[in-house]
Amino acid sequence: MLEIQNLSKRFQNGPDVLSSLSFSIEHGESVAIVGPSGCGKSTLLNIISGLQSANSGKVKYQMRRHIDSKAEVFNYPIEHERKTEKTLNILRKENLGVVFQRFNLIEHLTVLENIALPAEHKGNFEPDYINSLLEKLDIQFHEHKYPAQLSGGQQQRVAIARALAHKPQLVLADEPTGNLDPKTASAVGDLLFDAVSSSGAALILVTHSLALAKRADRLLEIRDGALYRVQDDNDQ
Numbered sequence: 001m002l003e004i005q006n007l008s009k010r011f012q013n014g015p016d017v018l019s020s021l022s023f024s025i026e027h028g029e030s031v032a033i034v035g036p037s038g039c040g041k042s043t044l045l046n047i048i049s050g051l052q053s054a055n056s057g058k059v060k061y062q063m064r065r066h067i068d069s070k071a072e073v074f075n076y077p078i079e080h081e082r083k084t085e086k087t088l089n090i091l092r093k094e095n096l097g098v099v100f101q102r103f104n105l106i107e108h109l110t111v112l113e114n115i116a117l118p119a120e121h122k123g124n125f126e127p128d129y130i131n132s133l134l135e136k137l138d139i140q141f142h143e144h145k146y147p148a149q150l151s152g153g154q155q156q157r158v159a160i161a162r163a164l165a166h167k168p169q170l171v172l173a174d175e176p177t178g179n180l181d182p183k184t185a186s187a188v189g190d191l192l193f194d195a196v197s198s199s200g201a202a203l204i205l206v207t208h209s210l211a212l213a214k215r216a217d218r219l220l221e222i223r224d225g226a227l228y229r230v231q232d233d234n235d236q
């Protein structure tokens with residue numbers, strides 16, 4: 001559903017962050033990406049979600065459009081045309097759920113309004129599903145509060161609910177348990193994996209938690225700007 005070819009990214013006056021990185025993920029698959037602080041994990045997710053541009057390479061999506069459920073292939077070269085960009089924006093809004101490292105909640109909207117926004121935009125707002133997410137994430141008693149009234153861990157769980165509420169085809173989660181105590185982190189991990197497996201979505205998970213990373217189908221590490229498979233201790 002997503003294929004990345006030879007992606008390179010360099011910030012102005014900085015070293016190469018990503019260099020000729022290639023990667024692909026299929027529907028229903030989960031991939032964990034690990035690597036030291038500053039190696040380019042968030043940069044990679046930002047390029048996939050279209051928030052940042054790359055210097056070279058390609059990002060290709062194959063996703064269904066909500067309106068006609070037809071699968072369409074979008075070749076998304078980095079030097080994309082304006083027309084493609086507009087369609088891609090719609091596809092991303094409908095089909096991507098993103099948990100940002102810094103949450104990026106909308107401050108003037110309540111918890112419930114934040115969570116409901118992508119589903120309302122997509123036209124698949126399902127109150128029962130959203131209530132179940134709130135309960136599973138233990139934030140049901142905060143739904144009418146504003147993000148600034150919540151702790152970091154509570155805001156993080158709101159960000160997770162928002163990423164799942166519209167049932168996207170691909171979930172990008174950047175350090176989604178970074179602010180949580182071990183017990184809550186484990187419960188949130190369960191929710192993420194359950195939500196994607198029950199909906200057939202794909203998950204790209206960036207984490208410093210090896211316990212969480214090992215639950216993914218594939219474990220990859222960014223090294224020198226490229227992705228490598230991490231050998232599991234159980235691998236022979």
Ligand SMILES: Nc1ncnc2c1ncn2[C@@H]1O[C@H](COP(=O)(O)OP(=O)(O)OP(=O)(O)O)[C@@H](O)[C@H]1O
Pocket residue numbers: 011012014017035036037038039040041042043044101
């Ligand atoms: N807007 C920017 N301008 C210049 N350099 C940047 C910018 N954003 C990130 N960088 C640099 O790019 C590198 C990769 O950053 P990135 O945020 O992707 O790291 P990360 O792997 O997500 O780290 P962490 O685990 O700490 O979240 C870092 O060296 C960072 O300083």
Ligand SMILES: [Mg+2]
Pocket residue numbers: 041042043101174
């Ligand atoms: Mg990061």
